[in-house]
Amino acid sequence: MSRFNVKKVAVLGAGVMGAQIAAHLVNVKVPVILFDLPAKEGPKSAIAEKAIANLKKLKPSPIGVAEDADLIQPANYEEHMKLLKGCDLIIEAIAERMDWKLDLYHKIAPFVAKHALLASNTSGLSITKLSEALPDAIKPRFCGIHFFNPPRYMPLVELINTPTTNAEVLDQLEAFVTTGLGKGVVRAHDTPNFIANRIGIAGMLSTIKQAENFGLSYDVVDDLTGKKLGRASSGTFRTADVVGLDTMAHVVKTLQDNLSLETDPFYGNFGTPPVLAKLIALGNLGQKTKAGFFKKVGRDILQFELDSEDYVPAGGKADEVYGRMLKKPAAERLKLLRNAEGKEGQFLWAILRDSFHYAAIHLESIAESARDVDQAMRWGFGMKQGPFELWQEAGWLEVARMIQEDIDAGKALAQAPLPKWVFEGAVAQAGGVHTGEGSWSPALKKFVARRVLPVYERQLFPEKLLGEANLPDWQSAGTTIAESKALRTWTLDGKVLIASIKNKMHAISPEVMEALMEAVDVAESEFDAMVIWSGDTPFSVGADLEATMPAFVIGGADAIESIEQELQNLMLRLRYAQVPVVSAIHGLALGGGCELAVYSARRVAHMESYLGLVEVGVGLVPGAGGLTYLARRAAENAATSTGKDLLPFLTEGFTAAAMAKVGMSAIESRKLGYLLDSDIVVPHKDEVLFVAINEAKAMAVGGWRAPLKRPFPVAGRSGIATIKGSLVNMRDGGFISEFDQHVAGLIANVVCGGDVDAGTLVDEAYLMKLERQAFCHLIAHPKTHERILGMLNTGKPVRN
Numbered sequence: 001m002s003r004f005n006v007k008k009v010a011v012l013g014a015g016v017m018g019a020q021i022a023a024h025l026v027n028v029k030v031p032v033i034l035f036d037l038p039a040k041e042g043p044k045s046a047i048a049e050k051a052i053a054n055l056k057k058l059k060p061s062p063i064g065v066a067e068d069a070d071l072i073q074p075a076n077y078e079e080h081m082k083l084l085k086g087c088d089l090i091i092e093a094i095a096e097r098m099d100w101k102l103d104l105y106h107k108i109a110p111f112v113a114k115h116a117l118l119a120s121n122t123s124g125l126s127i128t129k130l131s132e133a134l135p136d137a138i139k140p141r142f143c144g145i146h147f148f149n150p151p152r153y154m155p156l157v158e159l160i161n162t163p164t165t166n167a168e169v170l171d172q173l174e175a176f177v178t179t180g181l182g183k184g185v186v187r188a189h190d191t192p193n194f195i196a197n198r199i200g201i202a203g204m205l206s207t208i209k210q211a212e213n214f215g216l217s218y219d220v221v222d223d224l225t226g227k228k229l230g231r232a233s234s235g236t237f238r239t240a241d242v243v244g245l246d247t248m249a250h251v252v253k254t255l256q257d258n259l260s261l262e263t264d265p266f267y268g269n270f271g272t273p274p275v276l277a278k279l280i281a282l283g284n285l286g287q288k289t290k291a292g293f294f295k296k297v298g299r300d301i302l303q304f305e306l307d308s309e310d311y312v313p314a315g316g317k318a319d320e321v322y323g324r325m326l327k328k329p330a331a332e333r334l335k336l337l338r339n340a341e342g343k344e345g346q347f348l349w350a351i352l353r354d355s356f357h358y359a360a361i362h363l364e365s366i367a368e369s370a371r372d373v374d375q376a377m378r379w380g381f382g383m384k385q386g387p388f389e390l391w392q393e394a395g396w397l398e399v400a401r402m403i404q405e406d407i408d409a410g411k412a413l414a415q416a417p418l419p420k421w422v423f424e425g426a427v428a429q430a431g432g433v434h435t436g437e438g439s440w441s442p443a444l445k446k447f448v449a450r451r452v453l454p455v456y457e458r459q460l461f462p463e464k465l466l467g468e469a470n471l472p473d474w475q476s477a478g479t480t481i482a483e484s485k486a487l488r489t490w491t492l493d494g495k496v497l498i499a500s501i502k503n504k505m506h507a508i509s510p511e512v513m514e515a516l517m518e519a520v521d522v523a524e525s526e527f528d529a530m531v532i533w534s535g536d537t538p539f540s541v542g543a544d545l546e547a548t549m550p551a552f553v554i555g556g557a558d559a560i561e562s563i564e565q566e567l568q569n570l571m572l573r574l575r576y577a578q579v580p581v582v583s584a585i586h587g588l589a590l591g592g593g594c595e596l597a598v599y600s601a602r603r604v605a606h607m608e609s610y611l612g613l614v615e616v617g618v619g620l621v622p623g624a625g626g627l628t629y630l631a632r633r634a635a636e637n638a639a640t641s642t643g644k645d646l647l648p649f650l651t652e653g654f655t656a657a658a659m660a661k662v663g664m665s666a667i668e669s670r671k672l673g674y675l676l677d678s679d680i681v682v683p684h685k686d687e688v689l690f691v692a693i694n695e696a697k698a699m700a701v702g703g704w705r706a707p708l709k710r711p712f713p714v715a716g717r718s719g720i721a722t723i724k725g726s727l728v729n730m731r732d733g734g735f736i737s738e739f740d741q742h743v744a745g746l747i748a749n750v751v752c753g754g755d756v757d758a759g760t761l762v763d764e765a766y767l768m769k770l771e772r773q774a775f776c777h778l779i780a781h782p783k784t785h786e787r788i789l790g791m792l793n794t795g796k797p798v799r800n
Contacts (some may be wrong), residue, residue, distance in 0.1 A: 003171035004117075006180065009074075010087040012104065013533035014051035015147060016244070016288075017121060018093035022072050023062040025152045027607060027667065028181055030681045031073075035085065036345060038078040039591045047075035062152045064607070064667025065300075077107065084111040089176070091145060092250040093121040096250050101125070102133040110133050117169055119145035120127045123247075124193035128162040140166040144175065144224035146194060146701040147183075148380045149243060154607070156379035157183040158194050175455040182607055182683025184379040184463070187451075190768070194259040195366050195373060199359055200386070201251050206354040206413060207236045208273045215341040215349075218293050218303045219314040223639075224348060228318075230390075232382030237293035237303075239381075241286035245279050245293075265416035267360060267556050282309070305665060320345050330394035339403055351392070353403050354413050359387045361416055364442035371450070374465050389466040392432030397423070421445075433469030459686040460492070461535050471669055474500070474535035474689075483520060488516035489522065496693050497527040500534045507544035510563060510593045513570050524578045529696035532596065533584035533689050539609070540592025543567065543624065545788060553796045557776040564775055566594065566621045568768045570600035571625040576706045580699035584692035585609045586685050590662065594674055595624040601706070602678040602699065604692040605666040611674035612662030616743050618798040619784030621659060623775035627750040628767040629656060633673055634751070635712035646715040647722060654723060654751050660797075711761035714753025723748040739783045739800055746774040 011022045026033040039046035052074055056066040061070050074749035075083055084090060090112060094100055101120065112118055118138060120130055125143040136143055136790070144160030155157045157177050163171055174185045188194035204328055211221045222235025226232050232239055240248050252272055261267045279285070279292060284304070286292030297310050302311035306601060322344050325336045337349040367373050374386025378676035391399050400422050406412050417758045421427055421442050431445075433440035456462065464471040481489040481497065486509060488500045499519045501512055516532075522529035548563055574581045574596070583589075584599040589611045597603050597611060605611075613622040621627065630653035653660065656672045663669025666681040680695060723746055731741045750770045753762050778784045783800050790798030 002168075004088075004176055004355070009089045009091065009783070010035060010037075010084055012090065012108070013094035013121075014074075014093045014152055017147065018091075019051040019055055020058075020062040020149070020151045021091060021093060021121065021147055022052075023069060024027070024181065026068050026071050027064045027152060027665070030180065030372065031071075032126065033073045033075050033083055034079070035075045035077060038076040043414055044464060045074040045076045045215055047517070048076065058636050060150065060153065061664065062150055062277075064665040065671055067669070074419055077104075080587075081108065081111045085113050086114075087113065088116050088175075090116060091121055091542045091763070092117045092119070096122060096125060096254075097743060098125055098129065102132055105133040109138060110136055116141065118142045119173065121145055121147055124251055124258075126192075126196055127160045127190045127256075131162045131164060139164040141169050143170060144188075144190070144194070145173065145177070146188075148196065149247075154380060154382075155182075156186065156196060156376060157181070157182040157770070158186050158188045158196065158376065158380075160188050160190050160194060162190065164444060168199075173665065174451075175453060178455050179458060179684055179687060186376045187368065188376075189366050191366050192254050195685060196376040197251050198255075198362065198366055198371060199355070199377060200381045201248070201255065202269075202358050203351065204236060204248070205252065205273065206238065206358075207351050208275070209269060209413070210347050210350045211236075212273075212325070214347040216344065217314075218348055219316040220318050221347075223316070224322065224344060225316045225351070228323050229348070230384035236412065241292035243255055243286065244288055245285045246275060249276060249280055253611055264359065265414040275408055277302060278306060278309065294763065297661040300475055308450050310491070319564065321345075322348065327464065327575050330390060331398070334394045334399060335731040351405055352410075353411075355387045356391050357401065357407070357414065357418070359416075360418050360422055363440075364419070367623055368443070369439040369441040369448045370433035371465060373607065374434075374439075378463075388433045392434060396432045397428060399602055409490050409667040424764070429446040432467055434465050436468065436470035439465070439468075440544050455784055458690045460689050462686050479632065479721060482515070484511065486511035487519070489515075491518045491527070492693070495695050496527045497523040497530045498689075498693075499532045501532075501540060502534075503544065505538060506534055506593070507547070507594065508540060508542060508567070509544040509547040510566070512544075513566055516570055517573060520573050520577050520579075520581070521561055522580075526674050527579060529579050530577070530581045531689070531692045532600065532697050535689075537587030538593070539585040539589040540593025540596055541588055542593045542614075545618070545792065557780055560779050561772050561776045565773045566767075567595075567624040568771070571595055572764065575599045575601070576709070577601070578706060580691045580696050580704045582696045582699075583729070584688045585666075586688050587608070589674075591622065591626075592624045592724045595622065595626045595629070596717045598629045598674055599625060601704065602695055603675055604688055604695055605669070605679065605681055606685045606688050607666050607681055607711075609664050609666045609675075610664060610667060610684070611666075611669035611672070612660065614658045614662060615659045616740070617787065618791050619739070619743065619781060619787035620748065620778050621743060621747050621771065621774045621800075623771050625764070625768055625771070626766050627747060627771050628658060629753045630654065630673070631714055631753065631767055632712055632764065635714070638713075644759070645770070646713060647719050648716055650751055654748060656746050657751075709763065711763045713759045714756065714762050714767075715751075716753055716756045716758035716760055718753035718758050720745075720754075723752070737800065739781075743778065747780065747781060 001595050008031045009025050010033045011018050012035045015035050022034045024033045036047040038044040052069050052072050055069040055205040131139050131142050143165045146158040148154035148156045177183045197711045217239040222238050226233045226235035233656040236381040255270045259267050284291040291519045293304055301314045303314035305312045370388045374388050377383045377386040404418055427440050435447050438449040441448045478490040480491040491497050491775050580601040582602045584604050586606040589597050591614050594611045594613055613626045615622050638646050653673055665751045669675045682691050727741045727744050730736045753771050786799045
């Protein structure tokens with residue numbers, strides 16, 4: 001297969017999805033042009049320009065750092081059609097109107113380069129019918145490419161071919177979308193709403209109907225159908241608000257317009273729910289209009305009431321007994337729900353039964369295999385398990401029997417029986433649809449293995465579904481070198497040692513420190529390099545407070561200083577190790593986790609990596625070398641400037657530490673200084689280890705040596721005075737508390753080098769001693785205790 005080079009992309013349509021797809025392309029360093037209609041007044045590209053400007057305001061941000069939105073090139077169809085000739089991929093993302101899309105295709109066809117791929121981001125229109133508007137020369141290079149909202153964060157992209165799509169085109173696009181954009185690709189059949197929206201919207205309609213049947217309010221339903229059920233924390237109705245009620249209604253209408261009772265036995269349930277119709281008529285479209293099923297007024301959350309057409313107080317919670325039920329093993333859980341006497345339990349069984357029933361009925365028509373359905377629901381709807389996974393875990397035949405009994409009793413939403421393959425043959429014998437051999441394909445009547453493409457060789461430990469026993473498990477793969485409750489060291493190739501922290505949230509306890517020290521010793525004597533990585537998130541939330549507090553209770557500040565010094569020694573050991581140490585980061589790297597990363601020789605970070613020194617949130621200062629790192633980096637950056645004043649180079653780092661600022665992407669973490677230009681940002685989470693291992697090997701082959709220890713200048717007492725003056729103004733303005741001011745003043749003292757003249761040369765050991773002194777002073781402070789206890793009890797910072 002020839003390499004598909006994507007040098008530039010055009011996105012047609014600057015609406016919500018089009019603009020955010022363009023933003024994500026910028027996140028992964030792909031030049032992009034955003035097209036829309038010519039404006040009737042002012043600059044012709046004003047519509048695209050406004051959409052680009054709006055990207056900077058959206059929360060959560062669709063872009064790594066707001067200013068990068070300006071890298072998107074605005075364009076319009078009247079003046080800039082020739083720009084399409086320089087694009088390798090053109091993504092159409094205009095409104096979901098078949099006639100508008102076909103008209104646009106006629107207009108752009110002459111400008112599509114001979115090698116370029118053209119793809120539609122339609123959420124459910126027929127890709128084959130769309131292709132009919134294209135010249136024969138373009139048809140083999142056309143397909144569907146369905147992103148999920150918001151495109152930066154949702155992993156799923158569905159690729160949909162037509163009968164004329166070249167197979168190599170899909171393979172090329174899958175490779176680019178996977179490794180270039182960091183997405184999970186599922187290939188869907190060209191049926192209404194494809195896979196995820198077909199199953200997901202049917203599930204939402206079922207939930208709305210069953211909530212009405214059982215008389216449950218929206219807040220209680222969301223409490224039941226969020227994290228407790230292993231789904232997105234936003235539940236059902238809040239998710240609808242985020243998606244947009246007009247968007248949801250359009251997807252529902254696609255089902256209504258393109259299906260019938262003959263093609264879908266559940267068709268009778270696809271009527272637009274009265275509450276959805278009423279909210280749309282009122283212009284309450286969800287989050288985008290600040291009112292939908294829910295509405296925030298001040299600090300209060302209200303929910304819509306159809307009878308009064310007004311909003312009433314929300315905040316209701318489900319009976320705790322069902323929360324306990326949902327923690328039971330799958331088989332016990334489903335039986336308890338089915339036999340529950342309360343309406344909340346009956347509701348939960350009903351929506352789960354409906355989802356199993358619907359997925360089984362339509363599997364053959366919408367997807368190649370059950371794997372595609374479960375991956376689509378995981379990646380597109382934020383489920384921990386797809387419907388077939390949960391069904392299989394709970395006992396395939398027993399759950400099938402329960403579903404069929406409900407169908408026969410008239411309790412299900414449709415009377416169509418479960419397909420024969422559910423009860424007979426290979427699936428029944430295997431106890432489910434997912435096996436080590438592959439996932440069940442009703443059309444092919446066999447278990448189908450995962451697609452084999454070169455791009456997937458980069459995923460050493462791909463996300464696997466329940467039952468996929470043939471896929472490797474990172475927790476037991478390779479050759480174990482040493483293992484304790486805190487850390488496992490292992491290798492895949494005998495050349496790179498991998499260190500995986502096992503503690504909860506990968507917190508750094510004294511046992512982790514000791515094991516990492518030993519790992520560096522082993523790496524230096526037996527390996528070429530070392531990588532710190534774990535297959536689950538986070539990278540590390542930092543020091544284990546629960547493990548260190550008993551030491552403080554018994555030994556006071558002296559015991560804590562000893563632990564802090566050991567942690568600092570670990571960081572220096574990593575920095576000056578005689579083999580390159582690479583931190584492979586995905587998710588949170590906070591406090592000591594951030595320090596672990598910055599003291600490594602190199603960092604390979606997933607795009608969704610969030611780094612920060614957050615100790616002030618618990619009333620402490622970074623004490624494992626974080627402040628020393630900020631001071632050293634400021635001096636190194638100042639050395640490249642003609643100016644002699646260190647303070648301007650220190651301001652960003654000081655502010656980040658004093659305000660506990662976390663980079664909300666790998667790109668922003670680089671801006672804060674926690675990642676360097678030499679570090680690598682990887683779009684796909686499952687490729688981080690592959691890239692880290694290869695980076696470590698390249699560093700070793702390149703003759704990497706640890707840096708020489710050298711002193712560096714600090715800002716001194718004059719820098720401290722300047723910073724403290726600003727802190728007084730912030731306190732007097734009510735922006736920070738008196739205790740915040742005290743903590744920030746201690747941070748200033750460390751990063752500026754204490755009571756010395758500006759420009760005084762210091763070393764890391766000197767600054768680390770100042771860190772320990774500040775840390776130990778604060779660990780005994782009553783307000784620090786309040787913050788620590790608050791964080792341990794609630795998981796939220798206390799402002800005091």
